[in-house]
Amino acid sequence: MTVRWQNWSGYHSSTPRFRSEPADVGELGDVICAAPAPVRILGTGHSFTPLVKSNGTIISLDKFSGIHTHDADALTVTAGAGMKIGEMAKAMHSIGQAFPNMGDIDKQAFGGALGTATHGSGAALGAYHTQLEAIQIVDGRGEVREFSRQKNADDLLAVIPGLGAFGAVTEVTLRNVASYRLRRRRWTLSIEEMLDQFHTMMTSHRSAEFYYAPFSRIALFIASDLSNELAVPRPPDEDDETMATLAKVQRLTGWAPWLRRAVLKKALAGIPREDYVADWLTVYPSERKVRFNEMEYHVPIEEGSNAVAEVISLMETRFSDVYFPIEVRVVSPDEAWLSPFYKRQTASIAIHHQAGTDPMPYFNAMEPIFRKYGGRPHWGKMHGLAAKDLQASYPRFLEAKSIRRDIDPENRFVSPYIAKIFGIDL
Numbered sequence: 001m002t003v004r005w006q007n008w009s010g011y012h013s014s015t016p017r018f019r020s021e022p023a024d025v026g027e028l029g030d031v032i033c034a035a036p037a038p039v040r041i042l043g044t045g046h047s048f049t050p051l052v053k054s055n056g057t058i059i060s061l062d063k064f065s066g067i068h069t070h071d072a073d074a075l076t077v078t079a080g081a082g083m084k085i086g087e088m089a090k091a092m093h094s095i096g097q098a099f100p101n102m103g104d105i106d107k108q109a110f111g112g113a114l115g116t117a118t119h120g121s122g123a124a125l126g127a128y129h130t131q132l133e134a135i136q137i138v139d140g141r142g143e144v145r146e147f148s149r150q151k152n153a154d155d156l157l158a159v160i161p162g163l164g165a166f167g168a169v170t171e172v173t174l175r176n177v178a179s180y181r182l183r184r185r186r187w188t189l190s191i192e193e194m195l196d197q198f199h200t201m202m203t204s205h206r207s208a209e210f211y212y213a214p215f216s217r218i219a220l221f222i223a224s225d226l227s228n229e230l231a232v233p234r235p236p237d238e239d240d241e242t243m244a245t246l247a248k249v250q251r252l253t254g255w256a257p258w259l260r261r262a263v264l265k266k267a268l269a270g271i272p273r274e275d276y277v278a279d280w281l282t283v284y285p286s287e288r289k290v291r292f293n294e295m296e297y298h299v300p301i302e303e304g305s306n307a308v309a310e311v312i313s314l315m316e317t318r319f320s321d322v323y324f325p326i327e328v329r330v331v332s333p334d335e336a337w338l339s340p341f342y343k344r345q346t347a348s349i350a351i352h353h354q355a356g357t358d359p360m361p362y363f364n365a366m367e368p369i370f371r372k373y374g375g376r377p378h379w380g381k382m383h384g385l386a387a388k389d390l391q392a393s394y395p396r397f398l399e400a401k402s403i404r405r406d407i408d409p410e411n412r413f414v415s416p417y418i419a420k421i422f423g424i425d426l
């Protein structure tokens with residue numbers, strides 16, 4: 001039976017000839033070898049790039065779930081890679097363990113997060129893949145392979161993040177931290193002050209990020225730091241109402257930037273300062289009910305402030321229809337060959353565009369700014385790069401490509417999009 005697939009934002013879709021939800025590595029290996037190509041692995045479809053899209057086969061690893069073992073002293077867990085991040089967080093918290101950091105939502109499959117270098121914010125905190133001690137994959141021949149920091153660290157660094165092109169990840173072993181509580185504070189300041197103090201503000205908290213609503217001239221800064229105080233219930237999410245307000249202000253005042261600025265200034269002044277303490281897994285993720293498309297580039301942290309200033313300037317000169325805020329975060333460097341954070345501390349700048357409308361004029365105009373500042377794109381968010389550009393940004397790109405070839409000699413995992421990214425002739 002063919003069932004149409006589409007990603008979270010609805011921008012990409014396909015009707016694969018075959019869909020499968022194998023229950024074990026044997027069944028998964030059979031599907032990878034025999035089902036119609038290209039064979040793409042699905043997490044939960046939250047990526048904005050057509051990574052999962054396939055007219056051949058789409059495989060869900062939902063049945064590869066649950067915590068298999070854990071070590072209370074070493075603070076490690078071994079779990080199915082299809083497990084959702086939020087479920088994993090709850091299970092880990094119940095045994096006193098925690099992710100050091102999380103992204104904006106917790107709905108993704110852990111394997112999906114590994115596929116695209118999903119990250120949160122924190123100058124000393126890495127993306128999810130930096131927690132990996134070991135992984136089990138099923139390769140393009142249907143064979144089970146294991147990579148670990150201890151036995152074959154280079155291979156592990158080559159295959160993750162792997163865009164679903166380096167085999168299907170079935171099991172992960174993660175090094176965690178002990179459960180902790182965070183004090184989260186939120187306040188506003190002028191965008192000029194924020195950009196002037198960019199480095200200090202983004203690096204002097206355990207987690208720091210800010211949002212900028214177009215035309216507001218106000219940054220909404222969020223800082224989270226460790227706390228031993230008692231946890232209180234997290235205040236309700238205001239994401240939906242905030243987005244509705246921003247959309248309405250754009251509709252009514254989009255023709256007059258001065259009026260839009262004045263109205264936004266008043267609206268944002270009304271946003272209460274937030275200050276609460278809660279367990280880590282309740283602080284990080286939010287609900288994102290309003291659908292959008294997104295581009296996110298990772299630039300060297302020292303370029304962050306200038307890059308954000310240029311993005312804002314272009315947006316406010318040419319794109320008065322945009323009302324989704326810009327989100328800015330920081331991520332610590334790591335060693336994974338295809339990680340956008342490879343050997344450099346990063347400022348991540350994300351721009352968003354309402355789903356159901358064409359985001360490309362906006363994204364295409366912004367991309368040269370990100371590239372000018374040496375940006376590497378988030379693998380799961382829209383960008384226009386192909387192998388040649390990527391090779392120039394990733395010193396070990398060709399080595400990773402050669403390891404990919406060894407894992408998938410028949411190009412079973414290679415869709416037209418993966419071929420474009422890796423420069424593979426199909």
Ligand SMILES: Cc1cc2nc3c(=O)[nH]c(=O)nc-3n(C[C@H](O)[C@H](O)[C@H](O)COP(=O)(O)OP(=O)(O)OC[C@H]3O[C@@H](n4cnc5c(N)ncnc54)[C@H](O)[C@@H]3O)c2cc1C
Pocket residue numbers: 008040041042043044045046047048051052061081082102103104105107108109110111112113114115116117118119120162163164165167168169170288378380381
């Ligand atoms: C509302 C929203 C909020 C987001 N917030 C953040 C954020 O805060 N930070 C951030 O960095 N990103 C964020 N993203 C992007 C998102 O985290 C990534 O795109 C992530 O990869 C999506 O996970 P998924 O499970 O949906 O994977 P999918 O989109 O289904 O797949 C992503 C890639 O991983 C591969 N893959 C999936 N599972 C496996 C597996 N088991 N083995 C091998 N390959 C696999 C797929 O083939 C594909 O190449 C957000 C996206 C949305 C829609």
